[in-house]
Amino acid sequence: MDMEAGTTVIRSVDDVLDARAVTTVFQPIVRLDSWWRKRHEVVGYEALTRGPAGTPWESPLELFDAAAERGRRAELDWICRATAYRAAMDAGLPYGLTLFVNTEPQALDVPCPPDLAPTILDAQLRLRVVAEMTVRAIGHDPSALLTAAEAGRAAGWGIALDDVGAEPASPALLPFVHPDVVKVDRHLTRRPDVDPAARVVNAIVAYAERSGAAVLAEGIETEEHLAAALGLGATLGQGWLFGRPGPLPPDVADRRSTLSVPFVVPPATTGGRTPYEIVAARKPTAEATKRMLLPLSRYLEAMAMDPAEPPILLASFQEGRFFTPATARRYASAAGTAALVAALATELPAEPAPGVRGTALGGDDPLRGEWNVVVVGPHFAGALVARDLADTGDDGDRRFTYALTYDRDLVLDTARALLHWIVPT
Structure with missing residues (x-):
């Protein structure tokens, strides 16, 4: 199948990767207490990757699965992050707004492709980034997840742990990654009344109180979801109620927030001790x-x-x-x-x-x-x-x-x- 992305003919996922033919859309993250006052205060954006439109790899899930089959998943992760950084910097995203970017921990063990390195270094100076990692990563490679979190903090960035609550056991992982932001899985926002939800919420609140981390509720599409998110103790929110993924607004460079996403004090490293x-x-x-x-x-x-x-x-x-x-x-x-x-x-x-x-x-x-x-x-x-x-x-x-x-x-x-x-x- 021949598909065109710009002037590049896309016949395979290798063509997508070789041409760096991915794009980034952004979804706003808002301060929840501002929504009740109808001020809709944006504190940051999550960068979301899309493959070339009209190709089998337009969906990020299909794109990453295909790249993994070709042994190029880590390279794709570097491409996605560099593309997101470049799009945010070109739009003039101010340092006062936080950029959330998904990160594969295992990719950080793979050297950055040389053509992407200048963008990565530029972003470290110009953007306030929170690297998002999923709780599922610790089950596959705990060492890589902890090392990735330490590397992100060494670069001056924050860490978010995603999908917390997707499984009842996931809150136990919080103190190991010690995230600055806990992203509550959308099913808790949609069904806060189910029995396991109370235990998960109590664990999240306990971690947030001990660490000072922010709680971010995902999947907020209605006023009922918003009320549930506030009931979960979330201070930040994300979902279609606040905006669908798309380009950054034209005036993003002039936007300011009265609330910065907090970066908490990380735990001391163990230094290789037993x-x-x-x-x-x-x-x-x-x-x-x-x-x-x-x-x-x-x-x-x-x-x-x-x-x-x-x-x-x-x-x-x-x-x-x-x-x-x-x-x-x-x-x-x-x-x-x-x-x-x-x-x-x-x-x-x-x-x-x-x-x-x-x-x-x-x-x-x-x-x-x-x-x-x-x-x-x-x-x-x-x-x-x-x-x-x-x-x-x-x-x-x-x-x-x-x-x-x-x-x-x-x-x-x-x-x-x-x-x-x-x-x-």
Whole structure:
């Protein structure tokens, strides 16, 4: 099929990518309290990609799927972001208005194409950008998502976590990415009365109160949706009620907002330290045998099986043989509802139990000397961190120095550390 995009003949998705033949439309993001006063105060815009009109790749979903089949998904992500930045800068988007741009975390591991690099660098100086990442990314590659968030902040940009609430487990991911903006999935705006919605909303509000993040409700098309969004605690909104995607307004360069999208203070990086090193630097440690520590570990694992507030469960077992069949059954049970269940040990397969993410440790990995169990939910957080004292003899009599903590910030630091070890499947 031959389609023309400008003067370029488009026969394949490769032609689209080679010609950089994508366009950007923009949807306004508004301050919700201003809508009640009929002032319709715009605080920013989300950039949305479209492929060449009239081609099979006009839809962004079809475009990205086709690019992925050709092994060029990361390149397309760079193209889309550069095109959005250029369109915003050419229109004169002022620094006081925030530009939301979707970002694939894995794409940041791929070098920027040289022809796009000047636009990317120019945007870092001229635009106030929030990089949007979806909660689904953490399930595929937690390390890439955290690294991408850190890279975005290093560039002076904010982070938004998209689709929060699309699954009941998604709020458990908030403290790991530590987004500046929580984008509430549209189904909560449309159906705020369903039972899971209350739990999700409470988790989002708790995170926003602790962090100072803004809550943005998507899919607002009616006054009823707007009322529901305000009931969810959203301060920002997006949807057809405020404007459909299209070009930036001709007077965008002259527009101002009295409310800036907040950039919150990010968590400190773990610096490559292990969970035991992180906790032992701040908490006293004690000595115990493995037999004495097992009930503490089992308690934390039981807390990971709460279907009402699905958490994240991360554990390192030193060696694969310690991930026993009984352990595998417990972790598979937790994986049925949890946002993420992951295990790390030597000689561990990619899925050591149904639904469990496995990461094989090298023989000289510092985690091989530690036994860690970390659970983080929307409200509960606990961690057992233990360092092997290298005893011989019966497994249950092996001694560890250990610490048990329910300090949420400290537990989150240990969880972030472990997430950086988890590699994509």
